[in-house]
Amino acid sequence: MERTVTPRETAYDPYDFANRRHIGPSPEEIQAMLETVGAASLDALIDETVPSDIRQSRPLDLPSPLSERGALDRLRETANKNRVLTSLIGQGYHGTIMPPAIQRNILENPAWYTAYTPYQPEISQGRLEALLNFQTLVADLTALDIANASLLDEATAAAEAMALAHRVTKTKANAFFVDAQCLPQTIAVLKTRAEPLGWEIIVGDPFVDLEPDKVFGAIFQYPGVEGAFHDYSGVIAALHESKAFAVVAADPLALALLKPPGEMGADAAVGTMQRFGMPMGYGGPHAAYIAVKEAHKRALPGRLVGVSIDARGNRAYRLALQTREQHIRRQNATSNICTAQVLPAVIASMYAVFHGPRGLRAIAERVHRKAARLAEGLESLGFKISPGAFFDTITVDVGPYQGLVMKNAVDNGVNLRKVGADRIGITVDERTRPDTLEAVWRAFGGDQLAYSDDYPDSRLPRTLIRQSAYLTHPVFHMNRAESEMTRYMRRLADRDLALDRAMIPLGSCTMKLNATAEMLPITWPQFAEIHPFAPADQALGYAEMIEDLSEKLCEITGYDAFSMQPNSGAQGEYAGLLTIRAYHKARGEGHRDVCLIPASAHGTNPASATMCGYKVVVVGTDEIGGIDVDDFRAKAEENAANLAAAMITYPSTHGVFEETVRAVCDITHANGGQVYLDGANMNALVGLARPGEIGADVGHLNLHKTFCIPHGGGGPGMGPIGVRAHMIPFLPGHPETGGNAMTVSAAPYGSACVLAISWSYLLMMAGAGLTQATRVAILSANYIAARLSAAYDVLYTGSNGRVAHECIVDTRPLHASADVTVDDVAKRLIDCGFHPPTMSWPVPGTLMIEPTESETKEELDRFCDAMLAIREEALAIEQGRYHRTNNPLKNAPHTVEDLIGEWERPYSRECACFPAGAFRVDKYWPPVNRVDNVHGDRHLVCSCPPIESYVKAEPTKTKETARVSND
Structure with missing residues (x-):
């Protein structure tokens, strides 16, 4: 008779390095941790923690684990089943070239990809500067006043703009007009967003079908999906007369050459920054953008990086107007945005820094010349091309030969786009080469056509050529020698604290190992x-x-x-x-x-x-x-x-x-x-x-x-x-x-x-490894709770006194006894070399700690030692050994600047800068002291200010807002 196998009996070899990739504690450390928590075994701890009536009855039925090499071989075999053709499909996705320096130093650098959302500004100055560059880039290209730090994709950005329009307009209309030339996926997402809210979507020609007094807003695609573009100034003026809102979905590369939405009077612009260096990736990830007029800055959805000062009056960046965060507003929220596309946004900003305004313009001009050459060749073959004026996209009338031409194109290694039953759309991009154009001509029967270096006539109308400057800030004019670019990216990375430096014990956010082998594909x-x-x-x-x-x-x-x-x-x-x-x-x-x-x-x-x-x-x-x-x-x-x-x-x-x-x-x-x-x-x-x-x-x-x-x-x-x-x-x-x-x-x-990352993880961990990871995550949380319980109250436990994979530590008593807030504890942890846990959520004045299974016992102990030392510092305040307002907790975090000059504080520099848990040789130094949030909101600056504006200012007392991410 076959015996039933329970999850605890599955084959997991704790000494197999491949299995232990994601599991930090060694078998010996696990045993020591179990002794601290008072559990006889890991199985016993899980039995005490997880209710028996929800436990699954059998182990996970997954294939045996693969080694790193085996997993990469499997991924390579799978990847090779994809056929990489030159895609000229367009429709919001384009071939682009990521400069290798950016690929190696940003996309493939754990200092950038393992960081958390920059809620703690003192340890996020590098990312925040890169995102401020992104906001400046978007605001400049669109000629609008303010942009946020990215959204998920163009379609959802358009939906957010529609919701913003409904929120800020005073019209009683309940319909939103959508240009028929908008991307099909954008129209679909707009319809989905509008339907449950009872908003009507009207799709049509804005110059024929739009009735401004019947809508609360409208969106126009610029250029449209079939290549046409127009000056919408008159239509936008008519919308404004009816108190309606105007949105333009604009290609940012086209804006290097074309009149920007802001100069047409648009209230908002949306789009995708994908073609600024991010590959298509079968759909993502890509950073979307949204920019608005000054009047709407406080209604702008998503995250916004602003400029403020630190406790010394030095320039510092931080997330501005954070009470707009949707998890704070809960059922009063106007959006559920919680994740931006920070890494792709950083790449887009670096792409702009790398090329500068002249480089971007040159790329846009080359793209347009390729489109014009392509059109001239097709016209010479007798095909009718539309529109008459275009940037990178043309539509070709092929009559009954659509299927034949599409097949010929694929046979020549090129993907084109069907438009209706008798036309074909073609969008060229940065990667388009002369042989690409020749392949397209062959697909249309032009076997004898050859590429010429002669410049074709421009197909851009003079009335819509951009006259205004953009990217005037010095950061976009730095010396772009690769040595300097690499050093700039390194300097920004060094200002941040990510998982490659230390544990990030954020409750709810599960900051665990992102294995290098999983990232490669x-x-x-x-x-x-x-x-x-x-x-x-x-x-x-x-x-x-x-x-x-x-x-x-x-x-x-x-x-x-x-x-x-x-x-x-x-x-x-x-x-x-x-x-x-x-x-x-x-x-x-x-x-x-x-x-x-x-x-x-x-x-x-x-x-x-x-x-x-x-x-x-x-x-x-x-x-x-x-x-x-x-x-x-x-x-x-x-x-x-x-x-x-x-x-x-x-x-x-x-x-x-x-x-x-x-x-x-x-x-x-x-x-x-x-x-x-x-x-x-x-x-x-x-x-x-x-x-x-x-x-x-x-x-x-x-x-x-x-x-x-x-x-x-x-x-x-x-x-x-x-x-x-x-x-x-x-x-x-x-x-x-x-x-x-x-x-x-x-x-x-x-x-x-990025699905390849999770798939790699599952291939290498398999059922036994995944289950062990969960068990160790629960052990690690209970270990921290046990070590800290004598100094801090652990707020919630199960019936057996156990926590799940995270625990809530109560710091409110310190406020009452020593005037030490949860902010003070968090900032002091930065001095110790840690990213603070989740602050004041779900319980105000507390820390929610999640160690995950990836951290070793040594790192868990370093964190616990830091927390216990902070409790001792609070005790010193209670006993009068530390000043109540001038002490290491109130003045944290401390920077290198605190090591120089006069020192008049009633505690030593060593105490300030090298508390328990901090490394001596490899210490992380935050680049700024505590950031003044109130000053930043009172003096809102959300794009790169001129260099001469960075002067010392008088800090104000501030209180940090509670926040946590569901993403």
Whole structure:
């Protein structure tokens, strides 16, 4: 008789280095940690921590683990199933050239890709400067006043602009006009965003069909998907007369030559910066942009980098107007944005620094000349070309020969775009070469045509040639010798603290190892150079990878299918709730619009629900931090006729495995609702429990948390949603691939290129490794809780006194006894060489700590030693040995500048700069002292100011805002 195998008996060899890649503590360290937490074994600890009624009954059924070499061989084999043709499809995606210096020093550099969102400005000055450069780049190119630090993609940026328009306009109209020449994926995402909110989308010709008094706003594509562009000044003026809002979706490279949206009177501009150095990657990741007039700066969605000063009056960068962050506004949010595309935005900014304004203009001119040469050749063959004026895109009338020409093009190694039944669209780009043009001519029957170096006539109308300057700041005029560029990128990296330097113990955000072997494939051309709308038979490797990754995630979660479309965790929430909404509507229960959300839920949960048109009903928490089941049941029954969903996070954001989770799911189902389980804390579940078996109907996974895609300083992210079988028909679709009309991202599979990272992780870890990683993550959190419990209260524990994969440490008593705030503790940890834990969330005045499985016992001890030393410093204040307002905690963080000049503080320089946990030789020095947030918001500067404006100013007392990311 075959014996049943339980998860704890699966084959995991702790001495196999390949298995231990992601697991920091050695077997000996694990044993020592277990002794500290008072557990007889790792199995015993898990039994005490994870409720037995949610434990999965069998180990994960995944193939045996591959070595690094084996995994890379598998990825190479899969990648080679993709066919890399020259794609001239356009439609928002272009061939581009990433300068090798940027590829090596930014994209492939863990100092950049392992950093967290720059909420702690003192340790993020490098990224913040690069993002300020990005904002300046966008504001200059669009000729608008202010830009944010990037959005997910052009389509969602357009949707955010539409929402902004509705928010700021005073018209009573409830319709939004969309230029028919907008990208098809943009139109699809706009329709998806508008429908639950009751907004009408009108698609048409802005010069024929637009009635300004009937809309609250309009968006125009510049240039349009078929290549035409117009001066929209008159149309925009008419919109303004009716108090409506004007958005222009503009190609940023075209703006190097063409009149910018701001000079047409546009209120906002959106677009993608993909062609500024980021490969197509089958859809992403790419940084989108949004820029607005000065009047709308406080309504601008997403993150905004601003200039402020530090405690010494020196220039410092930080995130400005942070109360706009959506997790703070919760159900009053206007967006659920939580992830930007920071790493791609940094690359775009460096691309602009590398080329400068003259270089960008030269690239744009070359692109236009290629398009003009192409058009001349096709015209010489007798084909009709439209439009008459174009930048990089032409449309060719081929009559009944569309299919033949498309096939000929592929046979010549080129992808073109079908337009209707009898035309073909062609978009040239930075990578287009003379032999590319000759291949296109051959596809159209021009075998004898040869490329000529003679300059063709310009096809740009003189009335729309750009006259204004851009990128005038000195950073875009630096000496671009590679030595200087490399040093500039290195200087910025040295100002930041990322995972390559130290542990980042952020609760909720799971900052774990991003193994180098997992990162390598994303730069392979077979993954990087595939257009998201390339023919399916050219992306067979992607199809295989996505299918296998989906199957593995289904096995891990207990769901029956996955959609890879959402580009972030918050977007995954939105897509999951839209799936629930579509399910109810199909059953004739579209009136269901109430969403129950615990008070402890991620802040993006209520924001996502609001975007879906749902009414949020907040459920209380009990005395141990779990869902108050009685309150939940009462509100579910009270709203039974209209209950659509309940959103829960498991384990809870209080770091506890709630024992009532099945009851919560049952109550929801009994009252007609569906359960959305937020997968942000999946790092505590993999191999131990499956959400689909617990009772969840749908949920997202943060691949950039549990499944090792790096945070990239705040993005990219991926938030695919898993569903049970009854939800499958309602998953997102896409205009290029069909399926459900609901579309949430510009590309069918979101930022598909980075899926290779998570797939590599699963191939190398396999079932036993994944399960062990979860067990060690839980052990590490309990180890920190045990070591700190004598000095700090650990707020929430389960019935056996255990925490899940994170714990909440209460620093509020220090405020009462020593006037030491959670901010002071966080900034002092920077002196110790650590990124602070999550501050004041979900409980104000506390620190939420998540060590993950990747950190060694030595690093965990270094962090605990630092925290215990900080408690001793607070004790010294309590006892009068330290001054109450002039002490190491209040003055933290300390910089190299504190080592020079006069020293009048009542504690030593050594105490200030070398506290417990800090390295002596390899110490991290923050480049600025504590940043003055109030000064930055009072004197809002969000683009590169002139050098002479950097003068010392008088700091003001500031209090930092609580914040945390669901991405």
